[in-house]
Amino acid sequence: MNKSKTSFSENCYRILKRVPKGKVTTYAEIAHALGKRSYRAVGQAMRRNPYAPQVPCHRVVRSDGSLGGYAWGLAKKKALLRSEGIKIQGEKVADLSACFKRLSL
DNA sequence: TATTTGACCAAGA
DNA sequence: ATCTTGGCCAAAT
Numbered sequence: 487m488n489k490s491k492t493s494f495s496e497n498c499y500r501i502l503k504r505v506p507k508g509k510v511t512t513y514a515e516i517a518h519a520l521g522k523r524s525y526r527a528v529g530q531a532m533r534r535n536p537y538a539p540q541v542p543c544h545r546v547v548r549s550d551g552s553l554g555g556y557a558w559g560l561a562k563k564k565a566l567l568r569s570e571g572i573k574i575q576g577e578k579v580a581d582l583s584a585c586f587k588r589l590s591l
Numbered sequence: 592t593a594t595t596t597g598a599c600c601a602a603g604a
Numbered sequence: 605a606t607c608t609t610g611g612c613c614a615a616a617t
Contacts, residue, residue, distance in 0.1 A: 524612070527615070530597060533598055573610065
């Protein structure tokens, strides 16, 4: 039998897939949804991005509303988010509170 | 195994 | 408002 991969990264993608289109989340929120405080490790998993572009890692931004980073290029991330109806100003999300998706309940 | 790294966060100056 | 510092944790080297 195949043992389920319970890697930290795998869990991150699972939570990330939970975010609908037109919504965004933060690294801290994903970690919190996992019941962990490893905000940084979440970003690490995205940077490697072993499941790109299957996982909408472009919907993850920083708590401050800044875009953070993107493995394929920050400019690309801005275009994608804007394409989903998210307003972006400069390098930050204009209405983070509006499109913020709370994973932990 | 130990050390370094990083798409972070919060607080302080 | 910006810049710096410390902390935090998993993955990579």
